[in-house]
Amino acid sequence: MKYSLITSFLLGGFAIAITKQPVSSNSQHILVHSTDSHSIPDLEHVIDVSPLLSYHRNIVQIESTTKNEAEVGDFIIQFLQARGFHVEKQIVLTSEAERKGQNNPEYKERFNVYAYPASSRLPRILLTSHIDTVPPFIPYSLNAHVSSQPSFDRDNILISGRGSVDAKACVATQTFAVLEYLQTHPNAPLGLLFVVGEERGGDGMKWFSNSTLNTSPPTFHTVIFGEPTDLALVSGHKGLLAFKITSRGLAAHSGYPWLGRSAKFGKTTLNIGHIEGGVAFNVVPAVAYAEVAVRLAAGTVEEAKEIIRNGVRDATGGNENVTVEFVGDGNGYPPQDLDTDVEGFNITAANYGTDVPNLHIYPDADGNTHGKVKRYLYGPGSIFVAHGDHEGLRLWQLEEAVKGYKKLINAAMERNKVTNYA
Template sequence: MPMTLTAPEMLARLVGFPTVVGQPNGALIAFVAEYLEGHGARVHVLPGPEGDRSNIFATIGDPGVPGYILSGHVDVVPAAEPGWLADPFVLRSEGEKLIGRGAVDMKGYVAAVLSCVPALAALPLSAPVHLAISYDEENGCRGVVHMLKALPDLCATPLGAFVGEPTGMAPVLRHKGKAALRLTARGITGHSSRPDLGRNAIHALIPVLAAARELSARMAAEGPRDETFAPPYHTVQVGRMGGGEALNILPEAAWAEIEARVLPGADPEAVLAPVVATAAAQEGVSAEILAAYPALGLAEGDPLGALACALSGNAPGAPVSFGTEAGRFQAAGIPAVVCGPGDIARAHKPEEFITRPELDAACEMVMALGRHLS
């Protein structure tokens, strides 16, 4: 008999796989593939170039007809924070709360979608429902890129994608894009009493870090601006840095990581270009883009936004400054909207949770889509 699980039961299974970003996810992917195949879905396991991680693209209905994608990632951030009260990879219940790493970001949505598969498969769908399950979203939305390249061979061009990041089930039509930059400086080491005989790698980074700070201040003051976002301008920040061995040794190596978050219509890498140019002008300093993904800018009158509002029963939410895979879908020619259960403020924190009513609301939206297509 095919396996049937409620959304909380499915979430417990998914949380039990410690699919930390950048790590193998084969066990989870095998479980989900077997579950979907058991309910008659057309399942494609799509290994990424890393060799130990895969996406899944599955279809309920006729793949030759344009349909809709329900999209979610199953990688999670690490769970090493000291604030966890129990094993973060064992889902536990406290009243209406379901607590575990990934519960809200975003295995909760994936669990809701998977729990609805038996009911979706029983409907006389006039257009298909696709499930897109990706890896390494938490590291620049990398996994979905390979899935999108394969999509033309798997189905007719979809009408739209619903990306279930936590928005309180309010459809979000716009979010910022992001680029992450790593700076590396190589110096010449020696005794700190004779800096004239060496080259300080940390000092070499200072003009580049200053350029990043000046760029951030200039964008805040001069724009471009979009008052629907908070904050309403591009942002740049230095998030991590390191270097040096001891105070009395000239640092031979140093590094820093910088991110830009940009409004729709802007290229995140282009926004960082002045910082990259400053790095190129410094002796021994190199710059590398670690990851980048585009913003989402779905037009307010787009039919997908109207459909998301009708299915969720909610008005559009405000644009958000965090990023999702929706921008990747839109860049690939597939309209996308972000709409999922829970609150993003709980993500990436100890005792991360989603509630049973929030899972129920996600299930209701999935089934509303099924009824819409029947």
């Protein structure tokens, strides 16, 4: 969920802010010799010979915009089952229409993917990201700068396509970090959770959070969330409160505006008809609305709601035809503090939203919550390109992210020993 701070009654586009501090790859740059000027066969070969890169390619090639995640989910399930994971397919039914529509031929199944080794159905360390993307679908592609010499830098191959960054890069690298860790620590209590719907309200994570898989008290002591962070650990991100302002008037022909009342400006001789609302350019709108998202840097959601209500009341003179509705579940969430106590990472803060607040952490027997459960946010790629037409990242970032996730797993495993979770 990446919203912008909207300070007017216009519904704006998405925008974020994050300190870009990429972690440099320690691996040596490898020059790949090209057999032709375009080098596409050579680029494909680089991907083909790497299990990580080919898996990333496979899931990016599957279109999975929000509410259309089933195909990529099934592919991930088959991939994990083939590698010895037990996989639970958690059906997500978040609306009455979805619950009623299961027998409809046009119904599209939606589900979270919850996977773990046979030894740990209730893992102590959970890695999670999302499999849905924003529209539109953009095909997978590879590009490399080829100089006059017949070679290119393998590490700097640009891998592009919708979801190549947000967040299938996290899905792929979390998966391979766990696979590689289990090769040397076969009894490590690790789990993977890949959810639907993060880009539109977080319904997949909320469904998991309210299910029996999210135990009270929690069985996990560490949750590693995957989002594009330029390979930095995120110390926290802003909260969110979304609301809709609706202004109701009386429709009329634009040639006789005195017969109506503009939803935006009341009675007027001008037809200012469409902010969000109106039916035609020549009709004074009966209703108009603006949807607003506020990024909360401090304070509580209730404090923010009170400021918004008072602001609208003062601006309209208490006009009863102008109303405020807090959308979604109406609750929003406050700023989120995250853990950054693992050495070897750059630290940054984020303005975008994530599934972090959608996973409820139940208190333990002593009444502790976030102090007991560590929450990390980390991943490859830049959020600045995540929803754009040129979404993509460099090959080295994927391979470096596997190392980063394994470093976080290592730290969690050390904590596993000293907190009597083993």
